[in-house]
Amino acid sequence: MDFDAVLLPPRRAASIAAGLWPDRTINDELDASVAAFPDKIALTAMRAENGEVRRFTYRELAALADRVAVGLSRLGVGRNDVVAMQLPNWWQFTVVYLACARIGAVINPLMPIFRERELSFMLGHGEAKVLIVPKTFRGFDHEAMARGLQPNLPALKRIVVIDSDGPDSFEALLTAQAWEKEPDAADILTRSRPGPDDITMLMYTSGTTGEPKGVMHSTNTVMANLVQYARRLRLDHDDVVLMASPMAHQTGAAYGMMLPILLHGRSVILDKWEPAKAVELIRAEGATFTMxxxxxxxxxxxxxxxxxxxxxxxxxxxxxxxxxxxxxxxxARKVLGTKIVSAWGMTEIGVITMIDLDDDDERAYSTDGKVIDGAEIRIVDEAGEELPRGEVGRLVVRTCSAFGGYLKRPQWNNVDAEGWLDSGDVAKMDEQGYIRISGRNKDVIIRGGENIPVFEIESLLYRHPAVEQVAIVAYPDERLGERCCAVIAPKAGQTIDFASMVDFLKAQKVAMQYIPERLIVRETMPSTATGKIQKFKLRELLREELSLPQR
Known part of the structure; x- marks a missing residue:
């Protein structure tokens, strides 16, 4: 695989000169952690379903990473090959990432909620050579789905299954044998290690383009963010980071997996969000921070x-x-005694605004923070001119942690000649530099932290034989932030109801979290003179409909 990370080379000299790129890899940080704290617990992993807990010291974690790295090389994985993982927050996720770093492979984390439709595109576009899945998770047969996809994915050579007793099991292929003691192991583990500018992580994000976008990150781009992030939050080697957010998202991968290693600290991961289990873990492991x-x-x-x-x-x-x-x-402040920190970021850049720990609590609910070191933000008008403080406009960002570009889609990078990235968000900035996101100029709904691919779901619904026009809009939800509502104008003489819409999307193998949770049927859609659906009017309509019972 060739990674067209065109946004990295122009920034290297200035980023190094300014001390903003650490120029170290996760291998350097893991080796340093082993040298400094070999017997310190590095990782604690709990499976919520059965309460099973596994713990690894830094010495054990590094040794297991070496074993799996050589095992992957025996499967034909080499430098720049993509290893996809559709895994929950299990210890194997961390080990595979560290193993890939040893041999120069690229990890591609995939959300466990994804089904055939999402996976077939991502695995094909990313040319994954190996896919690692659980046999089952949350009652779903991931192995069967993966094997059903494989015949149509020519680059996918192997499927590795965790918790299987078959010949393709994770245990049989990667951990049962002491691969790290093989005669050629030392050479395998050192000859292809990536440099700090090599792409090591490929993550897909939904947007308005009609297909997921493959975000390419190097260790330098991620580490540049982690250093400033940790500094703002005053995190160090004594911290214990709890991560229950999916590690298949940047939140989990960067801040739950990589950050503790950078700090020489400790990571505690939970595979399913069960609040009582989280409380148990926080108390048992002494967790000090979570995101x-x-x-x-x-x-x-x-x-x-x-x-x-x-x-x-x-x-x-x-x-x-x-x-x-x-x-x-x-x-939360009263019950937990915990400082609540508001923040804003994107998969492409990481978290780059947050409040200070010393700020009044009011800042956490009235702002999304101020920019961290190594990043710049501006609020601009449609012509790109900076607006006065307090005025609402487009939020653009220039940061040392910006990604290398979208895989095979450089035309979508949306970064200008001076390095400013259009975030797609609308915001305002106060006199003290704190921003408040006030909306989006891109058509994205965020449900419980998960971006909903609005364009893709609308496109699928247009294939329904009863649908003449469709628009998906957000409505507020106290717990998840936003949920999705489909507004449909049926074809003449046709009808559609909520159940048939859901069944249709399920038949398209769409992830359940992407399926709209409400349906409004209208004879016509509010439109502009050119025929464009006016979603702001639909949102107003939905506000009126919110008094109706959930359907």
Whole structure:
């Protein structure tokens, strides 16, 4: 695979000169952690379903990464080959990432909620050579789905299955044999290690283009963000990072997996969000920090209050993805005793605005923070001219942590000659430099921290024989931030109801989280003179409909 990361070379000299790119890899950081703290617990992983807990010291983690790295090389994985993982937050996720880093392979994390439609595109576009899946998770047969996809994916040579007893099991292929002791192991583990500018992570994000976009990151781009992120939050080697957000998202991968290694700290991961299990882990492992979307904070606060089990070690909770309600911040501070930090970011750049730990709590629910070191933000008008403080406009970003570009789609990179990325968000900035996201100029809905591919779902619904016009719009939800509503104008003489819409999308193998949760049927759509559907009017209509019962 050739990675067309065209946005990296022009930034290298200035980023190094300014000290903004660490110019180190995750291999350097893991090796340093082993040297400094060989017997310190590096990773604790819990499976919520059975309460199973696995712990690894830094020495054990590095040794297992070496074993799996050589095992992957025996499967034909080499430099720049893509290893896709559709895994929950299991210890194997971390080990595979570190193993790929040893041999110069690129990880492609895929959300466990994805089904055939999403996976067939991502695996094909990314040319994944190996796909690692659980045999089952949450009652779904991932192995069967993967094997059904493989015949139409010529680049996909092997499927590796966790918790299987077959010949393609993770255990049989990668961990049962002491691969790291083979005569050629040392050469395999050193000859192809990536440099800090090589692409090491490929993550897909939904947008308005009609297909997921493959975000390419190097270690330098991710580490540049992690260094400033940790500095703003005052995190160090004594911190224990709880991660229950999916590691297949940048939130989990960067801040739950990579950050603790950079800090020489400790990662605690939970595979399914069960608030009571999270409380148990925080108390047992002494978690000091976590990052997640607002629903996690809501659930954790409620559960701690109901159980009467305090979490005194949890010093800070960073929330992003949706505004945090003021009453929730106040309640969380009272119940958890935890500093709530609001933030904003994107897969393409990481988190680049957040409030300070010393800020008043009011900042957490009235702003999305101020820019961290190594990044710049501007609020501009449609002509690109900077607007006065307090005025709403397009949010553009220039940062050392910006991605290398979209895989095979450089025309979508949306970065100008001076390095400014159009975030697609609309915001305003106050006199102190704090921003507030006030909307989006791109058609994206964020449900519980998950971007909904609006264009793709609309395109699918247009294939329904009863649909003349369709638009998907957001409506507010106290827990998830936003949910999706489909507004449909049926063809003459045709009808459609909520159940038939859901069944149609399920038949298209769409992830359940992407299926609209409401349906409004109208004879006609509000449109401009040129025929463009006016979604703002549909959102107004939906506000009126919110008093109706959920369908």
């Amino acid at each position: 997640a979307s607002t629903p996690f904070l809501t659930d954790l606060t409620k559960t701690v209050q109901e159980l009467g089990l305090p979490v005194p070690t949890l010093r800070s909770f960073l929330c992003s993805g949706a505004p945090i309600p003021g009453p929730l911040v106040e309640q």
